[in-house]
Amino acid sequence: MTIWACQAGKDVYVEKPVSHNVWEGRKMVEAARTYERVVAAGTQRRSQLLTKQAVEFIKGGGLGKLHTGRCAVFRARDPIGTTSDDAPPQGVHYDLWLGPAPARPFNENRFHYTWHWFWDYGTSELGNNGIHVLDSLRWLMDRREHPRVVFSTGGLYERGEPTDQETPNTQYTTFQYADGVVLHCDVRGWFTESSDAGLYVYGTEVEDDA
Numbered sequence: 001m002t003i004w005a006c007q008a009g010k011d012v013y014v015e016k017p018v019s020h021n022v023w024e025g026r027k028m029v030e031a032a033r034t035y036e037r038v039v040a041a042g043t044q045r046r047s048q049l050l051t052k053q054a055v056e057f058i059k060g061g062g063l064g065k066l067h068t069g070r071c072a073v074f075r076a077r078d079p080i081g082t083t084s085d086d087a088p089p090q091g092v093h094y095d096l097w098l099g100p101a102p103a104r105p106f107n108e109n110r111f112h113y114t115w116h117w118f119w120d121y122g123t124s125e126l127g128n129n130g131i132h133v134l135d136s137l138r139w140l141m142d143r144r145e146h147p148r149v150v151f152s153t154g155g156l157y158e159r160g161e162p163t164d165q166e167t168p169n170t171q172y173t174t175f176q177y178a179d180g181v182v183l184h185c186d187v188r189g190w191f192t193e194s195s196d197a198g199l200y201v202y203g204t205e206v207e208d209d210a
Helices: 002-007 022-034 049-059 096-098 122-139
Strands: 012-015 038-043 066-074 149-155 168-175 182-190 196-203 207-209
Touching: 002 012, 002 022, 022 038, 049 122, 049 196, 066 122, 122 168, 122 182, 122 196
Parallel strands: 012 038, 066 182
Antiparallel strands: 066 196, 149 168, 168 182, 196 207
């Protein structure tokens, strides 16, 4: 849709995670440049006053030299179980909804909202909710370049019943940068520490809980 909007001469604000994969993202950049459009990408957290204040505090040297950052999302999700293929709901243009994804029969589990949990359309909980806090953490720590090393582990930890879900609901990812700075992003399928999200920045002066 971003590419179509650019072709139609429209500027675009697109929400996370921007694209389904790297190739699509590069095509979006190519379209924005070809049609000379403004394309902005972001999350709601970019507009939060507290996050902006934390960025200014850190930029002003409030934490000294930064070395480690951690972000987390603890989001309990109900199991989706299994469903059989069926006809699309009335009024749904299913071919348009599929877009460039592989053609498959309609299945309620692959539709709203649980399409996030299938590789053909979604990017797992890391790309769905983890990206909110990871984007904020990279902003707080002024990380504009790609990391040198990325390591990730996790899995789909259900409660024993069969499920159609393909993507992990729990994932732990570490990003190491060329200057030695390390970021950690934890995404878990259950609430933890009576909180559903958090940001932590560590510097040579003090830790900041954003």
